Amino acid sequence: MLNQPSPLDLTFQALADPTRRALVERLVRGPASVSELAQPLDMSLPAVMQHLAVLESSGLVRSEKVGRVRTCRIDAAQLSLAEQWINQRRMEWVSRLDRLGQYLETLKDEDGEES
Template sequence: MLNQSDPLDMTFQALADTTRRTLLVQLSRGPASVTDLARPLAMSLPAVMQHLAVLEQAGLVQSQKVGRVRTCRMAPNALSQAEQWISARRAEWEGHFDRLGDYLETMKKEATPNDDGN
């Protein structure tokens, strides 16, 4: 079950499933009814609705029911918190790699024989 206390955990848990990522790709093209979202998937409508509920709980999707039609859309800035977290981790690792590159360059220069034969 999703950890209700941390929105970032909920986002990553929602994104961990292939079907939910597929639904988000479909919704990135624009709003769609649950029926339209379910059509290309090899699963029942109730199963698709369960996946959409997880996405909605994570704040990635919003839905609205008008009459008998439930229309879903990606939530504005849905992935911004996850994107910020990933960007911060990327920046940390790039810093590590930059320092490693500097160190390796220093080691290479120290290992290169001097021009005077020593």
């Protein structure tokens, strides 16, 4: 078996670039054509299309071409997978911090009893 990145790896690699994050942020508001997505960016249309290709290969964005217009939209399911992964890490740290807080309270109680 080849060492291929997981879908989650591809998602985070795609989101590592600020331009791609900006494209995702725009697409969260609704579908847009490639030219609409490229308009506020200070780069060539081929460069924007390369960024969109990375987002599509990661599964974050889907596109369809009707006539000469390619319309892109976000794939919420892939974003949800990344959100779930982040939330699981957050919950682990919250639990650890809660346990630390409880431990510190027991130390404080012990110090109070000795005084």
